[in-house]
Amino acid sequence: DAGVIQSPRHEVTEMGQEVTLRCKPISGHDYLFWYRQTMMRGLELLIYFNNNVPIDDSGMPEDRFSAKMPNASFSTLKIQPSEPRDSAVYFCASSEQGASGNEQFFGPGTRLTVL
């Protein structure tokens, strides 16, 4: 398996533009997680899905952020409109089962820069 796949790897956009980040989890994994990493705040969980259903979105910073998982092999994280403070590395991770006792496999991340 190729592991968790994220695209694009780098994204540079201007404030106000819509940004869509994509993730393909490892086949057979029932859980998908979206994280954001910054120097100031570290690694923060934004939202996670179980069997394509959003379970906990309490980490989504505001309404400008939305995430979908239309099927077991694809998820998107959308920011509309984007702001400079959204600049960060966004990671997608997947696991076979829930957190306790189950390793999360992380993708390489998408580095987002909002000018």
Add this chain to the structure above:
Amino acid sequence: GESVGLHLPTLSVQEGDNSIINCAYSNSASDYFIWYKQESGKGPQFIIDIRSNMDKRQGQRVTVLLNKTVKHLSLQIAATQPGDSAVYFCAENPGWNRDDKIIFGKGTRLHILP
């Protein structure tokens, strides 16, 4: 609160020596803990985990110790190698209502001296 934190942001260790990275957690209900390693430009990678019913768990060159009395977690790396240079995160599963998320600490950078 329920945050997971680290005592030292940066740790410098001589190659070949043992490294000890510490972590404090605040939620006494947490029942599962994990250490992740993140190399530059990559996503975090699982190293080792431990459940709250254990005090110690060993892997290849790594050992995790859990002290529930003082809510402290540590990662020991034996015979540190240049490839061990990375940021290390501890993480916990709070165990609320069988919640499936984990909360990451801020991270400690391990720097290997030649």
